[in-house]
Amino acid sequence: MMKRKLERKAAPTPPPKSTRRQDPVSCESCRKKKLKCDRRLPCRSCTVRNLACSYGTYGPVGSPNVRENIETGNSPVSPSSMSQTLSKQAENQPRNDPLTTADWLETIVMGHRVPSAIPTTLRDGLTQNRGNPSQPGQTIVSGNLLTLIRGGVLPSLENPARIRLFSLLPSESEALSSLSYYLNHLDYQYHLIVAHRTERNILNIYENIANDQPVNLGHVALLFSIIACGLFYQLLPTESTDVAERSSGEAAFLAGSALIQANYVAYPTLEGLQATMIISHHLSFLTFNPVVSSFFIHGSLINQAQSLGLHVLDGASQVEDRKANGYDRAEVELKRRLWWDLASYDWLIGFLSGPQQWTYRIKPSHMNVWRPLNIEDEDIETSDTGQPMSNPTCMSYFHLRLRLAEVCRRIVDEIGPEHLRGADVQYEKILDLDRKLHDAHAELPSFFRYDQHSRREFSELYRKRPMLAWQRAFIQQGYHSRLCRLHRQYFVRGARDPRYSYSHVVSLQSARKVLEVKRIMDEEEPLFVPNSSFFWAVMHHVFMAAVTLLIDVCFNWDDILAEKRKEEVLEACKMLTRAQQTSSVAREGINAMMRILRKHWKQEPQFARSGEPTSPQAAFFSSDYPLPPGTQGDKDPFAAHQDVPVSTNAFDAGNPATHVPLEDLWSEMLNSSVYPGLNTPEWMDLLTELNDTTGLCD
Incomplete structure (x- = not known):
């Protein structure tokens, strides 16, 4: 007993606990306002309020001020290397959180089944909270998006599932400005959003962030998609294509990141579908980061829409359910617009060169969706009936484009099998389909026609609503370019064979109409903003029309009107x-x-007795004659102004400083085209490859 007491007394006494002053863990702004701080740099509260985020001499807990040093120039680390460092840090972060692991396992095993098994309200709640960027441990990418890109700090180098998207959002006023630009200059082409509904979604983003409430990541994706499209067309007039594409691609990546964090594949939302369709339509020519590119593929869009039930929106059970329980008119009408836009695009590209040529995915017998109303957006929640097509609305062009798409679907049905078998299409079929295209064109309302009387009659309407004038140009080019395409197989034959002369005449008339429409786009009010030349669909039609006229000159070089042509x-x-x-x-x-x-x-050159070409012009398009400067990959070939005199020969490949206007090149082609070396099948190959070169143009 005594021994135990002695041992107890011999035990050393622990030193008293030292109490030290705890350094502040919140930023100065949050401490003053008594707000909850997430201890990042910058913190979420300061980011939302556009305040300077400072921690004084302490810095955020567990987060060195490396990025601050980079932005102020006090660090030798470059922005690009910093971005790579952040990526590696994100990849090396531990992922053994039991809740996170359980969530991943549930998504892998049951994610594809859950959406159809849980109530809509619960599913929406899951979508809002799943992948919320306010969770701790996520990579920070902060600052103005364009400034970051120019500095080499690219969001696309980060893990899309861990980017703090809120720190990359613009201010609320800038977001609304981006929406305004999109509505005024881009939305008229497809009309995939309802203005007041989308504005409300954007405002909800900032309100929920300010109140520390969950944010619907579908709304965030929609906002970034609008920013991506606006960035591209706003930057093009002042920046290089590379800067515009990179900036737009980064914003599109952020839209995809929002969809990834929302687990959009398993839990699709209407706003998420809008985001993917907007990017797919307006930026289809861009190459996206492979992590998010699958969201913007046409087949993926159709699958997303079907997951949302858009293809059976007006089935008997759905209609009865809406009558019994009520519904949001704007939402139902928006769903109809999205589905019919997908259908019309699907049918239009079926009659274009490419992998989808002569086929389409959406079958009319496999869907039950009413046509959207011909109605203004402000009346969408109060009216059950649309206006007649003779009255111009924001949906007029949508319906007329759909009408053209239906004729294209009919063309694919009628002559697609022959083309797939490599057989000649009977000329009677071509003439029958030509009548269908002309009949649909004749149904265009007066305010979408191009005759002098209609243009004068509706000039005041075009001044008030310039988008109607722009849509008129698009629909006219759409019809006439497809008439050229329909008659392509018999165009060259018609130049020599009277049996097919109608195809020759119609092709030339349509080609001239396409060029006339472009001239009006450039010269008559209201002028396109952005310029119509920024839309490759327009320029592709113009180039194909010019090639059609070129072919005609080559095959009719001895015609009395050859010089005029x-x-x-x-x-x-x-x-x-x-x-x-x-x-x-x-x-x-x-x-x-x-x-x-x-x-x-491959022009057959005219040889002199010595066996040499008589002139460089005669041999220019032979296989072994050098190209003009710039045509083999130079960044800016043919860049000289059309009225700048060219002192040297237009094809002087020995002078690298020579810049040749396009009309000079084609003039040499025309001068050496006494006998073109291509027969009819080869001309067909040329036209087909020209269509394939630059992607889809609807």
Whole structure:
């Protein structure tokens, strides 16, 4: 007993606990306002309120001020290396959190079944909270998006599931400004949003962030998709194509990141579908980060829409359910618009060159969806009936584009099997489909026609609503370019064979109409904003029309009107040259098509007795004659202004400083085209490859 007491007394006495002053863990702004701080740099509260986030001499807990040093120039670390460091840190973070692991396992095993098994209200709640970027341990990418990109700090280098998306959002006023630009200059092409509904969604984002409430990541994705499209077309007039594409691609990546964090594949939302469709339509020519690119593929869009039940929106049970329980008119009408936009695009591209040629995915017998109303957005929640097509609305163009798409679907049904078998299409079928296209074109309302009387009658309407004038141009080009395509197989034959002369005449008329429409786009009010040359669909139609006229001159070089036709072709070239000078998108696309044209144009040169070509012009398009400067990959070929005199020969490949206007190149082609070396099948190959070169143009 005594021994135990002695041992107890011998035990050393623990030193008293030292109490030290705890350093502040919140930023100075949050301490002053007594707000909860997430201890990041910058913190979420300061980011939302556009305040300078400072921790004084302490810095955020567990987060060194490395990024602050980079932004202020006090660190030798470059922005690009910093971005890579952040990526590695995110990858090396532990992932043994039991709740996170359980959530991943549930998603892998049951994610594809859950949406159809749980109530809609519960599913919406899961979508709002799943992947909320306010969770701790996520990578921070802060600052103005364009500034970050120019500094080499790219969000696409981060893990999309861990990016703090809120720190990359613009201010509320900037977000609304981006929405305004999209509505005024881009939305009229497809009309995939209801303005007041989307504005409310954007305002909810900032309100929920300010109140520390869960944010619907579908709304965030929709906002980033609108920013992505606006960035591209706003930057093009002042920046290089590379800067515009990179900036827009990064914003599209953030839209995809929001969808990933929301587990959009398993829990699709209407706003998420809008986001993917907007990017797919307006930025289809961009190459996206492979992590998110699958969201924007046409087949994926259809699958997303079917997961939301859009293809059976007006089935008997759905209609009865809406009558019994009530419904949101704007939401149902928006769903109809999205589905019919997917259907019309699907049918339009079926009659274009590419992997989808002569086929389509959406079968009319496999869906039950009413047509959207021809109605203004402000009346969508109060009216059950639409206006007649003779009354212009924001949906007029949508319906007329759908009508054209239905004719294209009929064309695919009628002549697709012959083309897939490699057989000639009977000329009677071509004439029957031609009548269908002309009948649909004749149904266009007066305010979408291009005759002088209609243009004068509705000039005041176009001044008040310029988007109607722009839509009128698009629908006219859409019809006439497809008439050219329908008659392509018999166009060259019709130049020599009276049995097919109708195809020759219609093709030339349609090609001239496409060029006339482009001239009006450039010269008459209201002018396109952004410039119509920024839209490759427009310039692709113009280039194909110019090639159609070029082919006609080659096969009718001895015609009494040959010189006049040459002048017509050169006028079209001047239009293309102006577009090259206006738009880098047009310049790159036209240069790509010129390379295809040169490859196919294997002119038989006129040889002198010595066996040498009589002139460089005669041999230019033979296989071994050098290309003009820039056509083999230079960044800016054919960049000179059309009226700048060229002192040297237009094809002087020995002078690298020579810049050749497009009309000079084509003039040499015309001068050496006494006997074109291509027969009818080869001309068909040329036209087909020109269509394939630059992607889809609907």
